[in-house]
Amino acid sequence: MSHETATYPIDPVNRVKRLHERGAYDHATVHAILDAAALAHTSYVLDGQPYCTPTLFWREGTRLYWHGSSASRMLRHQAGGVPVCVTVSHLDSLVLARCGFNHSVDYRAVMAFGHAHQVTDLEEKERALTMMVDRFYPQRTATLRPTSRQEFKATAVMVMDIERASAKTRSKGLADDPEDQDLPIYAERIPVMTVLGQPEPCARLSPEVVRPATLAPYQAGERLDVALAAAHRLAYS
């Protein structure tokens, strides 16, 4: 099975139940939605109570990584191989239809299911901490002040093999019922995008320190999802 046609298994946990024409399970679709995001919402259960924590994450193959403080309640709990759902979503438009029922949004979302583990192998953790920076800013770690032993210890890295995943996408914009389309009611689609502002260099930079060429995807006005996907391709090429 080629990389392009590989799919995540489908079962009652991840099968898209509602509006299933919007669902997809293939690696290419799932990974494209993941790689266009910096922020995921990781969900886990502690004493029967669900928690949903926003966190920076990244994908490597069919694994997801995220990190946090070694002292974090969430990460200490997740370390033991508990079931986790990692969800990523992009809001692409607001849809103002001619009736309330057809009001909607365009979006791309992935729910990924697996069991989280803490990365304890020191070499794997070191590599993960490098990619935690370089996945977003290719080759940046080599230019930085090296991580101290104390910083290394204070950071926990979590990893989850994606056991199941589903992508759900809506991109059709306005979709009024045919019999509503000639009603004299205003209807529109409003695109929504997350973009970068003008980068603000540190005020204390020495004059000889210039912006690295590897940050080229991160320009004012660029879409964040496009820049993140480009950086991911560069980092893992």
Add this chain to the structure above:
Amino acid sequence: MSHETATYPIDPVNRVKRLHERGAYDHATVHAILDAAALAHTSYVLDGQPYCTPTLFWREGTRLYWHGSSASRMLRHQAGGVPVCVTVSHLDSLVLARCGFNHSVDYRAVMAFGHAHQVTDLEEKERALTMMVDRFYPQRTATLRPTSRQEFKATAVMVMDIERASAKTRSKGLADDPEDQDLPIYAERIPVMTVLGQPEPCARLSPEVVRPATLAPYQAGERLDVALAAAHRLAYS
């Protein structure tokens, strides 16, 4: 206790453990973060498995509402008063520091905890379905083709009293260690914002149908969080 100084109770479920200087529990801070968003991630447990579902939501007082299909597995499960965590997050910047450890992002996030119930009272459901549109687009429902009985039945509305909530904010941008600040390493903050594109009116609009003045907050280039907060103020004023 005035509206401005009211706070959600603090206990082990919602107390911000890490970097607690970033935490807040007062209604004003929590509600401002919620009202600037259209999308929440609702997390719940089914047979020990956590699920995290992105969904449109809105706040009314200290209650959160969201909706979905009456046939949805998530909503059928949530209807029975199960514990839910509703998380909202805004990504405000990428922070590129002089060492890996100080790389970060600025953000605003809320975790709200409670028990979800399905709105079964017909009058309350009708009012909620009106606000589901009007909270985003003030006074819009009155201009729409009325909701049919079938559409009304096909929509489920969920409600959750916010029993506990915490807000967590990072806004300090670059925060290198003092001893790192003179290293010849490039460092910057890149603002991130979610904005509206040029509204795309339906191609089938009759010429006499003009864009309602109540959509004024939704202009190309405007920030989505600002437009949503303005619409919420209008809708509930």
